Amino acid sequence: MSRIKNLEDYSVAYRESVEDPSKFWGNVAEEFTWKKKWDQVLDWNFEDYYCKWFIGGKLNITENCIDRHLETKADQAAIIWQPNDPHEAPITFTYADVHREVCKMANVLKSYGVKKGDRVCLYMQMVPELAFSVLACARIGAIHSVIFAGFSSHALASRIEDANAKMVITADTAYRGAKQIPLKEVVDESLNACPSVETCLVLKRTGEEIYMKEGRDVWLHEALEQVSTENEAEVMDSEDPLFILYTSGSTGKPKGVVHTTGGYMVYTKYTFENVFQYDEGDTYWCTADIGWITGHSYIVYGPLLAGGTTLMFEGIPTWPDAGRFWKIISKFKVNQFYTAPTAIRALMAQGLENVDIHDLSSLKVLGTVGEPINSEAWQWYYEHIGKRKCPIVDTWWQTETGGMMISPIAGVTPTKPTYATLPLPGIQPALLDSEGKEIDGRGVEGNLCIKHPWPSILRTTWGDHERCKFTYFSTYKGYYFTGDGCRRDEDGYYRILGRVDDVINVSGHRLGTAEIENAINLYSAVIESAVVGYPHEIKGQGTYAYVICDPVAIEEYSMEELKKGISSMVVKEIGPIARPDKIQIVRGLPKTRSGKIMRRILRKVAEGDTSNLGDTSTLLDPSIVESIKEGAIS
Ligand code: WT7
Numbered sequence: 001m002s003r004i005k006n007l008e009d010y011s012v013a014y015r016e017s018v019e020d021p022s023k024f025w026g027n028v029a030e031e032f033t034w035k036k037k038w039d040q041v042l043d044w045n046f047e048d049y050y051c052k053w054f055i056g057g058k059l060n061i062t063e064n065c066i067d068r069h070l071e072t073k074a075d076q077a078a079i080i081w082q083p084n085d086p087h088e089a090p091i092t093f094t095y096a097d098v099h100r101e102v103c104k105m106a107n108v109l110k111s112y113g114v115k116k117g118d119r120v121c122l123y124m125q126m127v128p129e130l131a132f133s134v135l136a137c138a139r140i141g142a143i144h145s146v147i148f149a150g151f152s153s154h155a156l157a158s159r160i161e162d163a164n165a166k167m168v169i170t171a172d173t174a175y176r177g178a179k180q181i182p183l184k185e186v187v188d189e190s191l192n193a194c195p196s197v198e199t200c201l202v203l204k205r206t207g208e209e210i211y212m213k214e215g216r217d218v219w220l221h222e223a224l225e226q227v228s229t230e231n232e233a234e235v236m237d238s239e240d241p242l243f244i245l246y247t248s249g250s251t252g253k254p255k256g257v258v259h260t261t262g263g264y265m266v267y268t269k270y271t272f273e274n275v276f277q278y279d280e281g282d283t284y285w286c287t288a289d290i291g292w293i294t295g296h297s298y299i300v301y302g303p304l305l306a307g308g309t310t311l312m313f314e315g316i317p318t319w320p321d322a323g324r325f326w327k328i329i330s331k332f333k334v335n336q337f338y339t340a341p342t343a344i345r346a347l348m349a350q351g352l353e354n355v356d357i358h359d360l361s362s363l364k365v366l367g368t369v370g371e372p373i374n375s376e377a378w379q380w381y382y383e384h385i386g387k388r389k390c391p392i393v394d395t396w397w398q399t400e401t402g403g404m405m406i407s408p409i410a411g412v413t414p415t416k417p418t419y420a421t422l423p424l425p426g427i428q429p430a431l432l433d434s435e436g437k438e439i440d441g442r443g444v445e446g447n448l449c450i451k452h453p454w455p456s457i458l459r460t461t462w463g464d465h466e467r468c469k470f471t472y473f474s475t476y477k478g479y480y481f482t483g484d485g486c487r488r489d490e491d492g493y494y495r496i497l498g499r500v501d502d503v504i505n506v507s508g509h510r511l512g513t514a515e516i517e518n519a520i521n522l523y524s525a526v527i528e529s530a531v532v533g534y535p536h537e538i539k540g541q542g543t544y545a546y547v548i549c550d551p552v553a554i555e556e557y558s559m560e561e562l563k564k565g566i567s568s569m570v571v572k573e574i575g576p577i578a579r580p581d582k583i584q585i586v587r588g589l590p591k592t593r594s595g596k597i598m599r600r601i602l603r604k605v606a607e608g609d610t611s612n613l614g615d616t617s618t619l620l621d622p623s624i625v626e627s628i629k630e631g632a633i634s
Pocket of ligand 1: 247292293294368369370371372373394395396397398399400420482483484496497498499505508509510
């Protein structure tokens with residue numbers, strides 16, 4: 001076991017991983033089950049980007065997640081599922097159960113003609129069938145593309161189309177707190193625009209009546225009755241794509257980040273075990289949704305590769321009350337708990353009465369991910385949830401990195417509030433200045449880049465390798481550029497400062513401002529818009545939209561009506577997660593003579609800081625700034 005137990009182990013591992021990455025990762029990879037061993041550990045080029053790990057290796061990741069544990073852990077809990085309704089009984093799936101369910105699901109996929117390399121879209125809430133579907137795809141070599149069930153039918157359709165998916169798996173409707181979300185209805189709307197989809201498998205979760213299209217829609221429980229409980233795993237190459245996951249960037253259209261099999265497997269298990277110091281018998285809970293990378297790597301793959309017990313929760317933190325997380329921790333004696341700063345802040349605002357009635361003594365490690373954590377939230381988490389005895393691992397990483405990159409190792413790396421601390425073994429960060437020069441030394445800030453590949457780096461963006469090269473490897477020649485600003489302090493510790501591009505992070509959800517603007521501009525009354533983020537107490541960042549409307553529409557409708565229309569358009573195009581927090585109707589946007597919007601000014605106004613807007617002399621019409629300031633929403 002390549003387990004780091006103390007700082008000395010970490011230093012040795014880190015040094016070895018930098019001195020000879022192939023030797024280091026080759027050793028880690030020995031721990032897995034390969035059908036054929038690799039011929040070469042690594043081949044790469046960041047200047048004309050490609051990257052391959054464990055070249056020539058053959059494997060199936062699900063044999064490593066499941067079959068490999070059957071001999072010793074068949075009866076051990078693999079997945080514990082807690083339903084939305086606290087009165088509905090939880091279900092425990094042992095490794096033997098997961099094996100059976102995944103094999104059955106794999107056979108269903110095959111029986112509907114899904115083959116190795118085909119794309120399957122999963123649009124489901126947090127039910128065990130979602131995890132089984134992910135693994136069933138991997139078992140037969142189909143490429144899964146999970147789409148967060150909060151996205152709208154338009155967003156879903158564009159992702160299904162981009163991936164040219166053959167099958168969609170969904171559920172009738174979803175319970176979400178006190179609400180129900182009509183998943184199948186959303187899928188129906190999007191499938192009108194997606195001729196590539198031949199079959200839609202539907203899980204009966206709530207029993208709500210739904211439309212089933214003949215020849216296309218199939219009840220999952222009926223299909224599962226027809227198949228065998230055994231399935232021989234497909235032989236996959238290390239570099240065969242495992243999944244596509246869409247994520248937002250600076251430009252309009254979300255891109256499909258592609259991860260492959262061998263490197264992703266090696267890295268997610270390694271980081272899971274080390275960062276969380278997961279021990280045999282522990283119960284681990286990550287509150288993310290499998291619709292995001294955190295759920296892929298650290299609800300499904302990492303924990304199962306490690307032979308662990310992973311908890312899945314269908315509901316939300318605030319229903320039926322704000323003590324739900326703490327209740328679940330005490331009920332299942334959770335040992336490692338991993339959540340987002342936005343959830344911590346939201347629950348912190350509810351006071352301690354919902355916390356102190358629950359026994360949290362099982363906790364050993366606390367984790368956070370997705371956005372910078374502010375000092376107050378860090379302290380509250382440490383004191384009131386961890387009772388000052390649980391190290392906090394503030395894990396910095398991205399959809400593109402596949403696994404954690406800069407993070408403390410629990411109980412090993414001394415932590416410092418708001419710092420992601422030190423790079424994990426294999427990760428070589430660099431801070432670059434605007435001229436593209438590396439900034440050495442300590443007590444410095446720059447744009448965070450990575451100098452050398454790690455096993456779970458993205459391999460491409462689906463269907464458009466040029467876009468991958470351009471987005472990540474062209475800003476700084478020879479480096480992977482993360483899009484984040486970062487500080488390295490006097491101790492050599494890293495602190496993530498947030499995005500330096502036009503990406504905002506709202507409640508830990510990554511959104512492109514251009515994507516929101518495109519949605520707003522589709523509304524008939526809108527001429528032009530500009531979206532920026534601003535600091536938000538709970539969400540981390542909020543969405544502030546400046547919108548120019550057509551004078552005729554302004555005559556005809558009230559401001560409230562216009563704002564409502566704009567808001568609904570964003571929800572329709574992207575989903576409720578992108579709904580603007582503030583909309584200001586403006587008569588113009590601050591543009592330079594060359595027509596470029598000066599976003600710096602818009603950000604300042606949105607922050608409520610108009611005292612010093614900097615140099616506005618290059619603006620075409622400086623009076624616009626005054627009118628925007630006057631109409632600003634506080
Ligand atoms: C962006 C990536 C990694 C899974 C969830 C988000 C921000 C992520 C941290 C952290 C400060 C963080 C960065 C990054 N971010 N973790 N611990 N501290 N910022 O994945 O949706 O791909 O977003 O989230 O800005 O670039 P994602």
